[in-house]
Amino acid sequence: MTENTQIEQRYNKWIILLSVVIPIAVAVLFFVKIPNATPLPFLPPIYATINGITAVLLVIAVVAVKNGKLKLHENLMKCAIGCSLLFLVMYIAYHMTTPSTSFGGEGIIRYVYFFILLTHILLSIAIIPLVLITYVRALAQRFDRHKKIGKITFPLWLYVAVTGVVVYLMISPYYNF
Template structure:
């Protein structure tokens, strides 16, 4: 396959995934009237997957620093597969669950309580400081992960290394911050 084909493929997949996530988060794709019983467990599953991917990325780095390409490759394939499961679970959750969760909760008038100087006000700012780069980098690192994975599987070592210098820290931040975001928003789930 040519580089041109790979870049087009990655661009199309990225656009489709990002567009799907945006449409789901804006509730522009109708889901079922009643979510299946397993739906409330998906965010916890996603946090577990993110935490596992964080550990796997660090262990993968350990092995490549020691020259163990086979273990590095196996761990990255596992991490890539788990990240794909995460993506399916994330999309499924946002398709099935039609309500938004707001950090700090809302009062009866719909006003976000965390925006006031309440017990959640300061923590809401911390939450948003973590959430915003998490979202931006999650979208931005997606094509880098696909390209890095492809270059690694093709044993295009120099191209893989150049990409991974950016991909690794961003992917690591996204997986680790995903766990933190879950732990911070979990008390405000109402399902």
């Protein structure tokens, strides 16, 4: 077994653990409200912007790697992961301190909104192990395997980032602050 394979295997338990724990924690924390907490209504536009920044970083990172700028690609991907983590912290903080907002649109737009929201949520769960596996394969310098899974991870992660902005834009008129 090569050292690179050992690196991958060492991180597999963490990938599985985080891929299970993060979605469960978000789901549970979504229903947990901090008593007497000051609402944080300013967070949704910030974390929507972070989603937009993540999308831009992902596209630039792919262009960078296609142009052979590997260090730039690496740095952009680390920034995209950092943005996703920052989004997650803000998202949890918002939902633990602020009452939920219902979408008020009617007719076909309501179905469009819930379709986008549902696919966004489901793919945001699926993207966790994909991002972690893709990152670990690069870390282990298994670039053939990194590239292979990256071709799956990139469009899904980009979809999650872009639809995060779209969901915010669609629901923002219904915030009660």
